Amino acid sequence: MASGKEFFLTFDVFMSLLDWFGVVVFAITGALVASRKEMDLTGFALLGTVTGIGGGTIRDLLLGIRPIFWVEDPRYVLFCVAVSALVFLTTPAITARRRLLLWFDAVGLALFAVTGAERALEAGTGAVVAVLMGMITATFGGIIRDVLGNESPAILSREVYATAALVGAAAFAMLMAVGVDREAAVIASVLAGFLVRSAALIFGWSLPRYRPRPGRPDGEP
Amino acid sequence: MASGKEFFLTFDVFMSLLDWFGVVVFAITGALVASRKEMDLTGFALLGTVTGIGGGTIRDLLLGIRPIFWVEDPRYVLFCVAVSALVFLTTPAITARRRLLLWFDAVGLALFAVTGAERALEAGTGAVVAVLMGMITATFGGIIRDVLGNESPAILSREVYATAALVGAAAFAMLMAVGVDREAAVIASVLAGFLVRSAALIFGWSLPRYRPRPGRPDGEP
Amino acid sequence: MASGKEFFLTFDVFMSLLDWFGVVVFAITGALVASRKEMDLTGFALLGTVTGIGGGTIRDLLLGIRPIFWVEDPRYVLFCVAVSALVFLTTPAITARRRLLLWFDAVGLALFAVTGAERALEAGTGAVVAVLMGMITATFGGIIRDVLGNESPAILSREVYATAALVGAAAFAMLMAVGVDREAAVIASVLAGFLVRSAALIFGWSLPRYRPRPGRPDGEP
Numbered sequence: 001m002a003s004g005k006e007f008f009l010t011f012d013v014f015m016s017l018l019d020w021f022g023v024v025v026f027a028i029t030g031a032l033v034a035s036r037k038e039m040d041l042t043g044f045a046l047l048g049t050v051t052g053i054g055g056g057t058i059r060d061l062l063l064g065i066r067p068i069f070w071v072e073d074p075r076y077v078l079f080c081v082a083v084s085a086l087v088f089l090t091t092p093a094i095t096a097r098r099r100l101l102l103w104f105d106a107v108g109l110a111l112f113a114v115t116g117a118e119r120a121l122e123a124g125t126g127a128v129v130a131v132l133m134g135m136i137t138a139t140f141g142g143i144i145r146d147v148l149g150n151e152s153p154a155i156l157s158r159e160v161y162a163t164a165a166l167v168g169a170a171a172f173a174m175l176m177a178v179g180v181d182r183e184a185a186v187i188a189s190v191l192a193g194f195l196v197r198s199a200a201l202i203f204g205w206s207l208p209r210y211r212p213r214p215g216r217p218d219g220e221p
Numbered sequence: 222m223a224s225g226k227e228f229f230l231t232f233d234v235f236m237s238l239l240d241w242f243g244v245v246v247f248a249i250t251g252a253l254v255a256s257r258k259e260m261d262l263t264g265f266a267l268l269g270t271v272t273g274i275g276g277g278t279i280r281d282l283l284l285g286i287r288p289i290f291w292v293e294d295p296r297y298v299l300f301c302v303a304v305s306a307l308v309f310l311t312t313p314a315i316t317a318r319r320r321l322l323l324w325f326d327a328v329g330l331a332l333f334a335v336t337g338a339e340r341a342l343e344a345g346t347g348a349v350v351a352v353l354m355g356m357i358t359a360t361f362g363g364i365i366r367d368v369l370g371n372e373s374p375a376i377l378s379r380e381v382y383a384t385a386a387l388v389g390a391a392a393f394a395m396l397m398a399v400g401v402d403r404e405a406a407v408i409a410s411v412l413a414g415f416l417v418r419s420a421a422l423i424f425g426w427s428l429p430r431y432r433p434r435p436g437r438p439d440g441e442p
Numbered sequence: 443m444a445s446g447k448e449f450f451l452t453f454d455v456f457m458s459l460l461d462w463f464g465v466v467v468f469a470i471t472g473a474l475v476a477s478r479k480e481m482d483l484t485g486f487a488l489l490g491t492v493t494g495i496g497g498g499t500i501r502d503l504l505l506g507i508r509p510i511f512w513v514e515d516p517r518y519v520l521f522c523v524a525v526s527a528l529v530f531l532t533t534p535a536i537t538a539r540r541r542l543l544l545w546f547d548a549v550g551l552a553l554f555a556v557t558g559a560e561r562a563l564e565a566g567t568g569a570v571v572a573v574l575m576g577m578i579t580a581t582f583g584g585i586i587r588d589v590l591g592n593e594s595p596a597i598l599s600r601e602v603y604a605t606a607a608l609v610g611a612a613a614f615a616m617l618m619a620v621g622v623d624r625e626a627a628v629i630a631s632v633l634a635g636f637l638v639r640s641a642a643l644i645f646g647w648s649l650p651r652y653r654p655r656p657g658r659p660d661g662e663p
Contacts, residue, residue, distance in 0.1 A: 040649035042597060042604045057504070062278070064287035066506035067567075074570040088652055125288075128295040143369065148585070150594045152371045155263060162263045207261035210309055283499070285508035346509075349516040364590070373592045376484060383484045428482035431530055 011183050018190075019115060020079070022108035026141050027052035027080040028094065029105060031087035033149040035095070041088055047145055048084030049077055054141035059116050059133050063123045102201055109161070110193030112138040113168035114186055127173040134169025135162060160200035160207060168193020232404050240336060241300070243329035247362050248273035248301040249315065250326060252308035254370040256316070262309055268366055269305030270298055275362035280337050280354050284344045323422055330382070331414030333359040334389035335407055339397075348394040355390025356383060381421035381428060389414020453625050460632075461557060462521070464550030468583050469494035469522040470536065471547060473529035475591040477537070483530055489587055490526030491519055496583035501558050501575050505565045544643055551603070552635030554580040555610035556628055569615040576611025577604060602642035602649060610635020 030051025034044040053070050060068040070076040087094055094101070116137025120130040139155050139162050146153040155162055172189035176182070199205055251272025255265040274291050281289040291297040308315055315322070337358025341351040360376050360383050367374040376383055393410035397403070420426055472493025476486040495512050502510040512518040529536055536543070558579025562572040581597050581604050588595040597604055614631035618624070641647055 035652045037594070038652050038654075040651045042649060044652070046597070046604070061282060061503060062289055062292065064289075068504055068506075071504065071567060071571050074568065074574065077574060078570070091652060092654075125292060126295065128299070129292050132295065132298060147368060147589060148595055152258070153369055155267070162267070207263060209261045210256045210259050210265070210312060212259075212313075282503060283510055283513065285510075346513060347516065349520070350513050353516065353519060368589060373479070374590055376488070383488070428484060430482045431477045431480050431486070431533060433480075433534075 015115070015186065018107070018111050021104075022111045023052045023076060023079060024083050025101070025104040025108040026055075026112075027083040028087055028101065029142065030080075030145045031084040032091070032094065032098075032101075033145055033151065034084070035087065035091045037149055041085065044084040044088045045081045047148060048087065049080040050148065051141045051145040052080040052083070053077065054144040055112060055137040055139060056116065056141075058140045059119065059137045062136070063120060063125070063133065065119070065123055103198075106164070106194055106197040106201065109138050109165055109197055110168045110190045113165035113193050114172045114189045117169040117172045118182075118186070121173070121176060127177055130173045131166065131169040134172070135165045138162075138165035138169075160196065160205045163207065164193050164197035164200065167196045236336070236407065239328070239332050242325075243332045244273045244297060244300060245304050246322070246325040246329040247276075247333075248304040249308055249322060250363065251301075251366045252305040253312070253315065253322075254366055254372065255305070256308065256312045258370055262306065265305040265309045266302045268369060269308065270301040271369065272362045272366040273301040273304070274298065275365040276333060276358040276360060277337065277362075279361045280340065280358045283357070284341060284346070284354065286340070286344055324419075327385070327415055327418040327422065330359050330386055330418055331389045331411045334386035334414050335393045335410045338390040338393045339403075339407070342394070342397060348398055351394045352387065352390040355393070356386045359383075359386035359390075381417065381426045384428065385414050385418035385421065388417045457557070457628065460549070460553050463546075464553045465494045465518060465521060466525050467543070467546040467550040468497075468554075469525040470529055470543060471584065472522075472587045473526040474533070474536065474543075475587055475593065476526070477529065477533045479591055483527065486526040486530045487523045489591060490529065491522040492590065493583045493587040494522040494525070495519065496586040497554060497579040497581060498558065498583075500582045501561065501579045504578070505562060505567070505575065507561070507565055545640075548606070548636055548639040548643065551580050551607055551639055552610045552632045555607035555635050556614045556631050559611040559614045560624075560628070563615070563618060569619055572615045573608065573611040576614070577607045580604075580607035580611075602638065602647045605649065606635050606639035606642065609638045 027048040030047040030049070031044045033051075034047040037043065039047070053076050056069055060066075113134040115134075117130040117134030119137075120133035121127075125133070143153045143155060146155075168189050171192040172185055175185035175189060180188075248269040251268040251270070252265045254272075255268040258264065260268070274297050277290055281287075334355040336355075338351040338355030340358075341354035342348075346354070364374045364376060367376075389410050392413040393406055396406035396410060401409075469490040472489040472491070473486045475493075476489040479485065481489070495518050498511055502508075555576040557576075559572040559576030561579075562575035563569075567575070585595045585597060588597075610631050613634040614627055617627035617631060622630075
């Protein structure tokens, strides 16, 4: 039976594995945008890498954390480049599993939201900023991907996505504020974020979009 | 009759109110781009927030100021989100007052140019960098807004806009350099920037644009 | 005959001249995008400046170097603005020499890759991060240029470009790791990067691009 310390180590190893999993999934979504644009290997590597580590990079920049996580451990970048090259070679096999990828992406989203919030709390911020940093970590990699790929940012017009990051990060900040154990708080809040995103995928949830009312013209011509 | 200290407090309160006013106006312009693109609430909140606080964020990043202003006081972000949600609900009423909004925007522009320059001087930079930081504070929120909204940055092809920020920030840096009181320098330079932008709005001022000469083809086909 | 110290000074002056040369060339390419979009002077100045100093700015931000190089020496910015204004006045003469400009750009690319890697090593990073910073310094100015100019980033679909930066930066990191003199390492690695880019220009080298296989539809419709 594992002692407390052994469980702690196991949990951190598990979290670290999930973290790498999230980076890989996000890198794949970046490389797939490169494939849609028929880019060369450089394009795959750039889009895969900025998607995989972009959100965390902006989080660390905004929090003033130095060194930035991938400057401290550049294996993150090398991994993103390797994954992107793999996608370059196997794109048809991956696009055929796009639906599966959406579920992996949901895991990455929920995880990054929580680990981003945790990193902010560790840096000494309050709960509101921690929630914001969780959302930024989870979504800004994809935003940079879409800007560089010259696509309208998916987050801006897609079904419930940023909201799932909000739920995960907010759940974590609240659970930590009321003194729940870190491990339990992480597990519960990653699940919460994942469930919201899952429901959106299954039921097609989306937020109401703004539509000009017919017969009452407004907006730019 | 107010003592010096009382006037100082009053002036700072007044400046703080104007600062919030500027953030609100910029957030509205961001949310309006979201409405033109028929985005959902997330899009409104993101575009409203990056427009409201984006310029100051880049300024603080470049100056190495930590914590960034909204990490220190996250009410800025909450306010931008609230304003964006309000725009989501009342877009037709706001677009009907677009002309009025341009004037509010001119106030925000002049104000951010001066407060941005002041923050740089406080951080110990020279006058040239302070002027640049004033311009960045006033214009980069709008640039990020247009990039995320997939529009060509308005600043790049619009009538006199960045120039008004330049005038306001440069006036402030010069007045401070010659030893004018801070209060007087702020008032005079905000007015200077606002007047330039006002004149542009009233008289349709614009800078000359590059046009290829007819009969002499150049540039990409 | 020059003593060691005199050679060192001479070499640093030479490097400094090359550095300015690179900034000027990159600023010109930025201003030329502004001319293609028929922007006004503000657009020329903004695009010229972000292209000239954007890569180094992101490098310094990521490395946590403060003050950023152009905050310390704002002549970089003034120079970019001046160059952009000159391009505004003389665009036809410059576009007529576009081929020549590609060669100048190759010099800037190789130089920025090496000086960027050197700045990272000086900041205490390992070789991998130094290579990444060299590539970022050499290419991210152009990426920001293309995003602001609403063009698909050239680096993402063009012939061998980022690869030349990779070769230059990696050569420098390796030569420094094995103890080669700084001067010799700089000269050799700038030449290496320049030669790769030159070969790409002369022979039309390009990396393989992803293309969906005919008869096997994949990707978004």
